[in-house]
Every structure is written in C-alpha cells, then in structure tokens.
Amino acid sequence: REIEADLRAALQESGEIVPYYQPIHAAAGHTITGFEALLRWRHPALGWISPDLFIPIAEEAGLIEMMGERVLREACTAAVNWPNRTIAVNASGPELANPGYAERVAAILRVTGLPPQRLEIEITETAANGQIGTAAENLASLRAMGVRIAIDDFGTGFSSLARLQQLRVDRVKIDRSFIHGFGDQDSDEVIVRAIIELAHARGLRVTAEGVETLEQREGLARIGCDDLQGFIFSKARPAPEIDRLVEADD
Numbered sequence: 001r002e003i004e005a006d007l008r009a010a011l012q013e014s015g016e017i018v019p020y021y022q023p024i025h026a027a028a029g030h031t032i033t034g035f036e037a038l039l040r041w042r043h044p045a046l047g048w049i050s051p052d053l054f055i056p057i058a059e060e061a062g063l064i065e066m067m068g069e070r071v072l073r074e075a076c077t078a079a080v081n082w083p084n085r086t087i088a089v090n091a092s093g094p095e096l097a098n099p100g101y102a103e104r105v106a107a108i109l110r111v112t113g114l115p116p117q118r119l120e121i122e123i124t125e126t127a128a129n130g131q132i133g134t135a136a137e138n139l140a141s142l143r144a145m146g147v148r149i150a151i152d153d154f155g156t157g158f159s160s161l162a163r164l165q166q167l168r169v170d171r172v173k174i175d176r177s178f179i180h181g182f183g184d185q186d187s188d189e190v191i192v193r194a195i196i197e198l199a200h201a202r203g204l205r206v207t208a209e210g211v212e213t214l215e216q217r218e219g220l221a222r223i224g225c226d227d228l229q230g231f232i233f234s235k236a237r238p239a240p241e242i243d244r245l246v247e248a249d250d
C-alpha cells in the first residue's frame with residue numbers, strides 16, 4: 001500500500017514522525033508527575049495521520065521495532081531535561097515478543113543517561129495476559145533493571161478485575177471509556193473505585209485517562225486515584241513546549 005511506502009520513507013529521515021508528550025498530573029496538588037509519549041505523523045500531502053492508523057500498518061510491515069526504538073530514544077533524550085518526572089512509552093505486542101527488546105531498552109537508558117526508575121513502559125491488557133515466553137522474559141528483565149511497567153487501557157480487554165491480583169506490573173491506567181461516564185453513570189464509578197481499591201491493595205499506582213471535566217477531576221481525586229491524564233490539563237505537545245512547561249511547574 002502507498003501509505004506503507006510513505007511510512008518506510010518517513011522513518012528513514014527524522015522530523016516527519018515525532019513523539020509529542022502529554023502531561024500526567026498528581027490528582028492531589030496537580031503537579032506534573034510525568035508524561036506519555038504519543039507519536040504524531042505529519043504527512044506532507046495528507047496532513048496529520050493518527051497512530052491508530054499507522055501503528056497497525058507498521059506492525060504488519062515489520063517496521064514497528066524501528067519505530068519503537070526511535071520513540072524510546074527520542075523520549076528518553078527529551079525526558080533527561082524533565083527532572084523527577086517519569087516518561088511513559090507505549091510498547092506494542094510484536095515489540096515485546098522480540099527477544100532483544102529489554103536489552104535494546106537497556107542500551108538506550110545507558111546512552112541517554114536516563115535513570116531506569118524514570119522510564120515506564122505501557123503495555124496493553126492483551127499483551128499482559130499473554131505474559132508467557134519471550135514477552136514475560138522481557139518484562140521481568142525490565143523490572144529487574146528498575147524500569148516500571150504500566151497496564152494501559154485497563155478494563156477494555158478480556159481480563160477480569162481478579163486478574164489484577166496476578167499481573168506483575170507497577171501501574172494501572174484506567175481506560176478513558178470508564179472515566180467518560182464517571183460521575184453521571186453510577187456503574188462506571190463503581191468499577192473505577194473497585195480498580196483503585198484492588199490496585200492499591202497490591203501496591204500499584206493508578207492513573208485515570210481521558211479526564212476532561214472538573215467533576216471527573218475532583219471525583220477521581222476524592223476516591224484516591226493517584227494520577228490524572230486528559231484534555232482538562234493538556235493534550236500531547238511537542239518537546240520544546242514541554243521544556244517550558246516543566247520550568248514553569250518547578
């Protein structure tokens with residue numbers, strides 16, 4: 001497909017595909033605790049193309065490793081300038097399934113000088129459920145180095161709340177579909193409370209995604225959610241803007 005050829009070309013030279021960074025705030029106090037790297041592709045003819053579209057293409061075309069390594073290197077380099085904040089980077093299933101993944105992450109940490117404790121790798125519930133074989137070994141090596149693991153879009157996969165008891169992760173990110181109805185749909189609030197309670201019982205931290213309203217922000221803080229991410233604070237922004245944001249936040 002044409003888009004695949006363009007993707008391949010765009011990855012050869014930097015600039016067209018770059019990570020933006022979305023701030024993540026403490027629910028209490030609202031200081032910035034970290035950022036999530038989210039890829040943005042500005043196609044010269046087609047304009048902005050969503051990662052929802054090009055990530056699957058990259059996976060099928062065998063380009064995801066190269067792409068993932070690029071994001072990781074750029075994000076870790078940028079995050080060195082953001083003291084005490086974590087940097088979260090999404091990893092897709094095929095990346096995790098590659099035997100060299102953890103070692104590549106380690107190499108990037110060495111080169112950039114970012115402390116491993118400041119890096120968080122976000123994996124989906126599906127990838128976490130398949131914590132077998134190579135993916136499990138990669139995750140175990142990463143955690144042994146001090147890198148944190150977060151489970152992304154929690155609640156959308158097939159795992160039950162009970163699965164939370166077994167997952168070897170450091171953080172749970174509650175999918176924004178549960179945050180959307182928070183406050184006006186009782187059922188969503190019950191689920192969110194249950195996730196927070198179970199996660200805390202295991203010593204995991206919890207982030208709510210897609211926080212858009214004051215009611216959601218305050219309600220989530222009240223029930224003990226640790227961190228909040230969403231348009232009420234900021235969308236993802238380019239690194240130079242984040243540099244200035246961190247200066248103002250300190």
Ligand code: G
Nearest residue numbers: 037038039050051052055068071090091092
């Ligand atoms: O930023 P939103 O902007 O539209 O991102 C859409 C989807 O693309 C999200 O599910 C997000 O996790 C995914 N995504 C964004 N950047 C990356 C990336 O660097 N790697 C992977 N694997 N997924 C990403």
Ligand code: G
Nearest residue numbers: 038090152153209210211212229230231232
């Ligand atoms: O990795 P993940 O699938 O969680 O990607 C986060 C996605 O959520 C990205 O597409 C990001 O742009 C989007 N996002 C972040 N904050 C908000 C928000 O407040 N509302 C909505 N609708 N989307 C958001």
Ligand code: MN
Nearest residue numbers: 036090122152
């Ligand atoms: Mn994510």
Ligand code: NA
Nearest residue numbers: 152153173209
């Ligand atoms: Na998510």
